Amino acid sequence: MEKSTLFQEAFNQTNYQLLAHGKRNVQVLKAAFQQVEDQLDSDLYGTGKVIEAFQEKMAAFLGKDAAIFFPSGTMAQQIALRIWCDEKGMKKVAYHPLSHLEIHEEDGLKEIHNIQTILLADKTRVIELEDVQKMEEGIACLLLELPQREIGGQLPSFETLVQISEYCRAKGIKLHLDGARLLEVLPYYQKSAAEVCTLFDSVYLSFYKGIGGIAGAILAGEPDFIGKSKIWKRRYGGDLISLYPYIVAADFYFEKRVDKMALYYKEAKELAQYFNSCFGMHTLPQVPVSNMFHVHFHYSKEQMEPILTELYTKTGVGFTTNIREIDDNTCYFEASLGDQYANVPKDKISGTFDLLDELMKHKFKDE
Amino acid sequence: MEKSTLFQEAFNQTNYQLLAHGKRNVQVLKAAFQQVEDQLDSDLYGTGKVIEAFQEKMAAFLGKDAAIFFPSGTMAQQIALRIWCDEKGMKKVAYHPLSHLEIHEEDGLKEIHNIQTILLADKTRVIELEDVQKMEEGIACLLLELPQREIGGQLPSFETLVQISEYCRAKGIKLHLDGARLLEVLPYYQKSAAEVCTLFDSVYLSFYKGIGGIAGAILAGEPDFIGKSKIWKRRYGGDLISLYPYIVAADFYFEKRVDKMALYYKEAKELAQYFNSCFGMHTLPQVPVSNMFHVHFHYSKEQMEPILTELYTKTGVGFTTNIREIDDNTCYFEASLGDQYANVPKDKISGTFDLLDELMKHKFKDE
Numbered sequence: 001m002e003k004s005t006l007f008q009e010a011f012n013q014t015n016y017q018l019l020a021h022g023k024r025n026v027q028v029l030k031a032a033f034q035q036v037e038d039q040l041d042s043d044l045y046g047t048g049k050v051i052e053a054f055q056e057k058m059a060a061f062l063g064k065d066a067a068i069f070f071p072s073g074t075m076a077q078q079i080a081l082r083i084w085c086d087e088k089g090m091k092k093v094a095y096h097p098l099s100h101l102e103i104h105e106e107d108g109l110k111e112i113h114n115i116q117t118i119l120l121a122d123k124t125r126v127i128e129l130e131d132v133q134k135m136e137e138g139i140a141c142l143l144l145e146l147p148q149r150e151i152g153g154q155l156p157s158f159e160t161l162v163q164i165s166e167y168c169r170a171k172g173i174k175l176h177l178d179g180a181r182l183l184e185v186l187p188y189y190q191k192s193a194a195e196v197c198t199l200f201d202s203v204y205l206s207f208y209k210g211i212g213g214i215a216g217a218i219l220a221g222e223p224d225f226i227g228k229s230k231i232w233k234r235r236y237g238g239d240l241i242s243l244y245p246y247i248v249a250a251d252f253y254f255e256k257r258v259d260k261m262a263l264y265y266k267e268a269k270e271l272a273q274y275f276n277s278c279f280g281m282h283t284l285p286q287v288p289v290s291n292m293f294h295v296h297f298h299y300s301k302e303q304m305e306p307i308l309t310e311l312y313t314k315t316g317v318g319f320t321t322n323i324r325e326i327d328d329n330t331c332y333f334e335a336s337l338g339d340q341y342a343n344v345p346k347d348k349i350s351g352t353f354d355l356l357d358e359l360m361k362h363k364f365k366d367e
Numbered sequence: 368m369e370k371s372t373l374f375q376e377a378f379n380q381t382n383y384q385l386l387a388h389g390k391r392n393v394q395v396l397k398a399a400f401q402q403v404e405d406q407l408d409s410d411l412y413g414t415g416k417v418i419e420a421f422q423e424k425m426a427a428f429l430g431k432d433a434a435i436f437f438p439s440g441t442m443a444q445q446i447a448l449r450i451w452c453d454e455k456g457m458k459k460v461a462y463h464p465l466s467h468l469e470i471h472e473e474d475g476l477k478e479i480h481n482i483q484t485i486l487l488a489d490k491t492r493v494i495e496l497e498d499v500q501k502m503e504e505g506i507a508c509l510l511l512e513l514p515q516r517e518i519g520g521q522l523p524s525f526e527t528l529v530q531i532s533e534y535c536r537a538k539g540i541k542l543h544l545d546g547a548r549l550l551e552v553l554p555y556y557q558k559s560a561a562e563v564c565t566l567f568d569s570v571y572l573s574f575y576k577g578i579g580g581i582a583g584a585i586l587a588g589e590p591d592f593i594g595k596s597k598i599w600k601r602r603y604g605g606d607l608i609s610l611y612p613y614i615v616a617a618d619f620y621f622e623k624r625v626d627k628m629a630l631y632y633k634e635a636k637e638l639a640q641y642f643n644s645c646f647g648m649h650t651l652p653q654v655p656v657s658n659m660f661h662v663h664f665h666y667s668k669e670q671m672e673p674i675l676t677e678l679y680t681k682t683g684v685g686f687t688t689n690i691r692e693i694d695d696n697t698c699y700f701e702a703s704l705g706d707q708y709a710n711v712p713k714d715k716i717s718g719t720f721d722l723l724d725e726l727m728k729h730k731f732k733d734e
Contacts, residue, residue, distance in 0.1 A: 023406075023408070024408065024409040024411070024608075024609065025405065025406055025407055025408050025409055026400065026403050026404065026405055026406070026407040026409070026611070026615070027405035027406070028409070029400065029611075029612055030400060030405060033393065033396065033397060033400075036393050037393065038392065038393055038394035038397060039390075039392055039393070039394070040392055040393040041390070041391065041392050042391040042392055042393070042395070042581075044391070070604070071438055071604065071605070071607055072604040072605070072606075072607055073604070074601075074602075074603075074604030074606075075603065075604025075605070076604070078604065105601060105602060105604070106598050106599075106601040106602045107602065108601070108602030108603065108604065111602055112479050112602060112603075208608055208609070214409075214608075214609045214612060215607045215608050215609045215610075231473050232473075234441075234472060234473040234475070235472060235473045235474065235475030235478055235479060236441075236442065236475065236479075236603055236604065236605075237437070237438065237439040237440070237441030237442025237443070237445065237472070237475065237603065237605065238438070238439070238442070238603075238604065238605075239439075239441075240438060240439055240582045241391075241575055241581075241582050242391065242575070242581045242582045243582075244393070244396075244581075245396060245581060245612035245613070246612070248393070
């Protein structure tokens with residue numbers, strides 16, 4: 001067996017997992033549909049009770065006048081930016097260099113819409129007011145991602161958000177929220193979703209991140225904006241005859257987890273502390289501001305996998321199999337807290353990190 | 368109650384429905400998942416057993432080397448045409464004036480890809496070899512829809528298909544099959560899916576037409592073409608983290624109905640004959656060549672709805688509530704045969720059409 005297969009196998013054998021909600025399998029769908037009656041009618045190309053009621057519920061939750069359900073955030077956000085570009089008559093938007101649109105969408109925004117992207121701040125930190133003030137002219141829309149996932153889920157202060165929002169309104173720049181993980185940051189901001197969203201002209205929320213649904217997204221804003229989104233959703237082939245498999249699950253897991261975000265946040269801070277107490281690693285950010293953070297190992301992926309394999313095997317506790325190389329000497333993984341952490345006995349957790357620290361020191365301390 | 372509400376209500380009260388497979392409700396999903404084990408892993412952004420196995424199965428069925436599952440045919444077909452345009456270095460495609468791309472997609476092909484469309488034949492008939500031979504220069508791809516849905520599901524002869532295919536290959540024009548309802552025409556052609564698809568460079572098949580799944584589509588072709596499709600699927604936001612709700616249902620209903628298409632076709636011919644035997648209406652085509660046809664009434668929608676309301680109420684047999692106005696004096700509806708027809712007692716059917724003929728004559732014959 002190859003090393004990474006052994007690693008995967010060791011993880012599969014663990015009794016406890018510290019991260020996420022659990023496996024992404026068919027049971028996720030079955031649980032959501034268990035209490036839905038067989039006779040509930042499908043939505044039909046964006047119409048029907050199942051989709052309309054959920055859209056209205058999410059619009060109200062986000063403090064917007066209208067909302068539309070999309071199969072994916074990729075589709076929803078490209079469309080939002082296109083609409084704002086059309087409205088402003090400018091083909092330029094600004095966002096972070098590690099925005100999902102820049103690195104995970106095969107350049108859809110550029111290839112489909114011929115929209116130019118201006119990258120603000122740098123790859124190590126979030127966008128601050130000064131970055132926005134220094135932006136070049138001709139930007140139709142600024143996209144802010146809260147939290148900034150690719151740097152461990154960092155956040156600007158709420159005061160900065162307010163200042164950026166005021167600046168953009170004064171300058172006539174549309175402000176769009178990549179709120180894939182919006183719910184996850186509300187406990188840190190101590191704000192409601194609507195209080196955050198009121199700073200933005202349009203908002204996207206995902207249902208398979210902290211909420212843990214199957215797929216799908218909501219785009220919210222003014223009715224005119226949402227009306228235009230509906231046309232683009234049809235153009236993209238996203239106006240499916242039936243989206244209910246995602247909608248029913250989104251609603252089910254939203255209800256199940258919307259009030260647990262403060263718990264995940266608290267657990268994330270606790271877990272980050274455990275990692276930071278071990279030799280040869282640190283978390284980014286050091287103190288999480290949501291349910292997520294990154295764990296950076298000061299050693300290579302090749303060095304770390306056997307250690308974690310041993311750790312998982314000896315403790316029966318696992319956290320990830322997805323170690324990503326940064327360079328030849330360092331690697332990291334993304335940690336997102338969900339339902340599973342609460343199921344792990346406290347002494348199991350502390351014992352796991354005692355052993356991790358020991359294994360790290362044994363292997364690296366005298367090198 | 369308004370007239371059309373009364374009409375809908377009368378239909379809802381019927382014990383038997385002549386058309387389609389049944390209601391589009393949650394039960395459709397539950398039935399498909401009943402025998403799937405909870406532990407089956409989700410697909411993950413286009414990878415994983417559930418999606419890969421189904422793509423391979425469909426590629427083999429269609430006689431192509433590769434296939435990719437899409438959330439919708441709209442997305443799949445625009446992408447196919449874009450890839451062929453890029454390959455040929457030409458931004459022009461040809462199809463029927465009533466193609467789905469021309470009338471149901473908010474001009475996605477033009478708005479997203481800036482592709483020019485050349486309309487062949489006219490709205491009353493299918494594309495014939497002569498239309499293709501007379502096409503202007505510079506066409507990257509010709510799209511043929513089998514059957515041509517918006518004219519009642521008409522078909523060219525298989526010989527014509529072969530000739531068009533040979534002509535396009537000789538001229539270097541790519542040939543794409545809009546096979547949304549491909550399975551439904553195989554009994555008429557007396558060909559396998561692969562025998563039809565071999566005439567085409569790329570093929571799209573839908574899973575919620577005759578197959579009766581929830582949503583989703585397959586695009587099949589050469590590996591290089593499918594590789595490019597995967598990139599575009601990501602750009603469109605169609606590369607969802609989980610497509611399994613549609614895939615599991617597509618596979619379940621494909622297996623359930625792939626061998627019933629000949630039955631639906633036979634039933635369609637029988638049912639069309641019943642309609643054609645009644646006063647004041649005819650079917651298009653007169654003799655169906657698939658499971659579908661259109662029923663044209665020689666009277667207005669306003670005149671027809673009360674008659675059908677009375678028919679449904681008196682017989683307990685219904686066929687549609689979706690009557691579409693053609694002009695002030697005529698209207699039509701689309702008939703697609705599915706599982707339900709076989710459940711209706713033969714004498715119920717003949718009795719229903721006896722009464723329909725009687726009601727029509729009583730109302731209109733002496734006008």
